[in-house]
Amino acid sequence: MKTRTHAADYYRRILSAQPHALKRLDPSAVIVKCHRGQEISNDSGPVGHWYYVIVGAVRRCLIRSDGRRQIVDLMLPRDFFFVSDNRREETIEAIAEETVLASYPGGRVELFAERDPQFARELREVAFQSLTRSQEQLLIVGGVTALEKVGSFLLSLDERALETRGQVELPVTRYDIAEYLAVSVETVCRAMTDLQHRGVITLAGKRTVKILNRGALEDRASARLPDRRPKPMALSRTAA
Amino acid sequence: MKTRTHAADYYRRILSAQPHALKRLDPSAVIVKCHRGQEISNDSGPVGHWYYVIVGAVRRCLIRSDGRRQIVDLMLPRDFFFVSDNRREETIEAIAEETVLASYPGGRVELFAERDPQFARELREVAFQSLTRSQEQLLIVGGVTALEKVGSFLLSLDERALETRGQVELPVTRYDIAEYLAVSVETVCRAMTDLQHRGVITLAGKRTVKILNRGALEDRASARLPDRRPKPMALSRTAA
DNA sequence: CGACTAATTGACCCGCCTCAAATTATGTGG
DNA sequence: CCACATAATTTGAGGCGGGTCAATTAGTCG
Numbered sequence: 220m221k222t223r224t225h226a227a228d229y230y231r232r233i234l235s236a237q238p239h240a241l242k243r244l245d246p247s248a249v250i251v252k253c254h255r256g257q258e259i260s261n262d263s264g265p266v267g268h269w270y271y272v273i274v275g276a277v278r279r280c281l282i283r284s285d286g287r288r289q290i291v292d293l294m295l296p297r298d299f300f301f302v303s304d305n306r307r308e309e310t311i312e313a314i315a316e317e318t319v320l321a322s323y324p325g326g327r328v329e330l331f332a333e334r335d336p337q338f339a340r341e342l343r344e345v346a347f348q349s350l351t352r353s354q355e356q357l358l359i360v361g362g363v364t365a366l367e368k369v370g371s372f373l374l375s376l377d378e379r380a381l382e383t384r385g386q387v388e389l390p391v392t393r394y395d396i397a398e399y400l401a402v403s404v405e406t407v408c409r410a411m412t413d414l415q416h417r418g419v420i421t422l423a424g425k426r427t428v429k430i431l432n433r434g435a436l437e438d439r440a441s442a443r444l445p446d447r448r449p450k451p452m453a454l455s456r457t458a459a
Numbered sequence: 460m461k462t463r464t465h466a467a468d469y470y471r472r473i474l475s476a477q478p479h480a481l482k483r484l485d486p487s488a489v490i491v492k493c494h495r496g497q498e499i500s501n502d503s504g505p506v507g508h509w510y511y512v513i514v515g516a517v518r519r520c521l522i523r524s525d526g527r528r529q530i531v532d533l534m535l536p537r538d539f540f541f542v543s544d545n546r547r548e549e550t551i552e553a554i555a556e557e558t559v560l561a562s563y564p565g566g567r568v569e570l571f572a573e574r575d576p577q578f579a580r581e582l583r584e585v586a587f588q589s590l591t592r593s594q595e596q597l598l599i600v601g602g603v604t605a606l607e608k609v610g611s612f613l614l615s616l617d618e619r620a621l622e623t624r625g626q627v628e629l630p631v632t633r634y635d636i637a638e639y640l641a642v643s644v645e646t647v648c649r650a651m652t653d654l655q656h657r658g659v660i661t662l663a664g665k666r667t668v669k670i671l672n673r674g675a676l677e678d679r680a681s682a683r684l685p686d687r688r689p690k691p692m693a694l695s696r697t698a699a
Numbered sequence: 700c701g702a703c704t705a706a707t708t709g710a711c712c713c714g715c716c717t718c719a720a721a722t723t724a725t726g727t728g729g
Numbered sequence: 730c731c732a733c734a735t736a737a738t739t740t741g742a743g744g745c746g747g748g749t750c751a752a753t754t755a756g757t758c759g
Contacts, residue, residue, distance in 0.1 A: 289601045291598065332579060334576075336573035339573075354521065357529060358523065361641030362641075363716080363746095364746070392705065393706060393707090401600070401603075403747070403748055405708085406746090425755095438524050632736090633737070634738095642715075643715070643716055644738085645716080645739080646714090648738060649715090652739075665738065
């Protein structure tokens with residue numbers, strides 16, 4: 220597969236083809252391409268910036284007093300997010316290798332909202348979607364076991380990626396998942412292999428997950444599923 | 460202390476005295492009094508309702524597939540929240556004995572927003588505040604130890620209650636705290652007594668917390684503070 | 700080829716969940 | 730005021746899940 224780098228026009232056409240809330244501003248949108256780790260800073264004044272994810276993924280992070288990082292929002296294609304320059308404690312950066320955004324200057328958005336009540340309403344709608352996303356994350360992070368957390372995380376990714384249902388492309392590293400779920404990286408790994416052993420998912424490459432038993436993930440029952448394999452050495456203690 | 464029940468006019472006067480984003484709608488606001496456990500339902504059509512907390516506390520809950528309840532938002536005095544009738548999976552109810560709300564019909568809010576761009580902007584601001592609240596909760600819930608979680612929860616309550624800094628009145632039960640933090644009730648209790656033993660807080664009654672060592676709470680360092688007392692079984696019991 | 704990051708697995712142990720019980724509040728009816 | 734019921738809070742005992750530390754394997758880029 221050739222991962223050719225596309226020109227801005229290519230993505231602008233994708234953008235045009237998608238129905239979204241800030242459609243009327245598309246003509247004045249700027250296509251921004253980012254690579255993994257690149258920070259999305261707010262360079263233009265106090266009004267901030269609106270962004271729309273066309274391709275890739277973006278994370279919004281807060282740093283805890285102990286140095287640990289918490290991802291408080293994960294933006295995927297078709298998500299909007301807002302970047303302001305107050306709230307300096309937060310960091311926003313692209314996390315997928317090829318991340319492409321549409322950028323809408325805050326000033327212009329405000330202006331439009333002032334003149335077009337319908338547009339203002341859609342803008343409000345976008346804000347509500349962010350809130351819903353955040354509350355779903357709370358539900359996921361609040362899970363008891365790591366199996367639950369990782370499981371519902373995979374589910375939510377699957378539901379957010381409209382295209383391929385049942386085949387989840389992870390746009391993030393295990394570390395990102397860990398920081399999103401507030402668990403350690405090792406635990407994320409163990410949960411993944413565990414879900415595999417239970418026959419709930421299959422890993423096709425490190426970053427591609429096939430969901431084999433969706434019910435198990437939904438009903439938290441995964442925790443009670445019997446192991447397919449007698450879990451070869453796990454519990455090695457008994458074997459020894 | 461006589462906890463006399465006040466008339467609606469009493470609370471309307473409080474409302475008038477507070478600067479908030481939906482001020483212009485105050486005249487058409489309805490004062491609603493709720494008792495603990497009473498659900499805030501959306502009785503009026505598809506446009507939903509805006510509420511402003513004057514006194515008390517309100518929780519927004521989601522139910523997990525395993526039956527556990529997760530509080531995804533906690534509204535305190537001077538907070539706004541929105542209730543719509545889609546999203547039926549969520550439950551919103553008063554949790555303080557004496558909870559008083561100002562209710563703004565969604566239709567009227569929309570109407571106002573259409574005609575007054577400045578008002579629409581403030582409405583957007585309110586939505587952002589909800590988002591910020593949610594992301595702070597994520598940070599709290601994502602803490603490693605229960606001590607961290609309870610500690611930062613107390614801190615956030617203290618910061619949100621403008622009046623009495625350093626003296627936190629808990630408007631919620633231990634169960635509510637547990638469901639907010641996604642830990643068990645017992646763990647919340649143990650964390651509280653632990654914080655007491657470490658000299659970080661003092662309990663003046665079950666529902667009143669004095670913060671003695673704010674730094675310890677902020678710097679997650681509380682987990683490493685030495686115990687003041689050798690942790691005998693502390694208090695009353697020793698006197699007997 | 701090294702240097703780095705990402706991912707995985709193991710061993711160990713502390714902390715939290717579960718279950719159980721005791722101790723208060725808070726109210727309700729006699 | 731007391732008997733009783735219920736909810737709220739607290740403490741203990743025990744098991745196990747996940748954090749931490751450590752080591753190994755890939756994969757990527759220069």
